[in-house]
Amino acid sequence: MTAQHHPVDHELIQAATHVAETRCRGDHHTVAAAARARDGRIVTAVNVYHFTGGPCAELALIGAVAAQGVYELDTIVAVGDRGRGVVPPCGRCRQVLLDYFPDVKVIVGTDGRPRTVPITELLPVSYVWGDHAATE
Secondary structure, three states, X not given: OOOOOEOOOHHHHHHHHHHHHHHOOOOOOOEEEEXXXXXXXXXXXXXXXXXXXXXXXXHHHHHHHHXXXXXXXXXXXXXXXXXXXXXXXXXXXXXHHHHHOOOOEEXXXXXXXEEEEEHHHHOOOOOOHHHHHHOO
């Protein structure tokens, strides 16, 4: 598979960083996510940490975009609190993002060098929930 390169949406990183710096306080909320809808809107959310488990920021964002009538996302990014910078999505989030938004791009990167990749690059040879549902 050839890596596809897309421009980095720095405004999206700034939006997530702002939410991480101003809304993530203590141990309950430690990661913020921001996504750009296909119509250009930016939607943000934070994770919900609890000892019983809880949704990551990306999953909380999926609910937030639906509540705002957004059903198509262009790009998503997660940013950690306390200056941790861009945080790549966990395995569960990668699978859910692929299932809900198979064309979404994800901003990832380390050492302050973000890059934008299709969700399919983060989850190659993946299980596709929609394929399973279609066979039932």
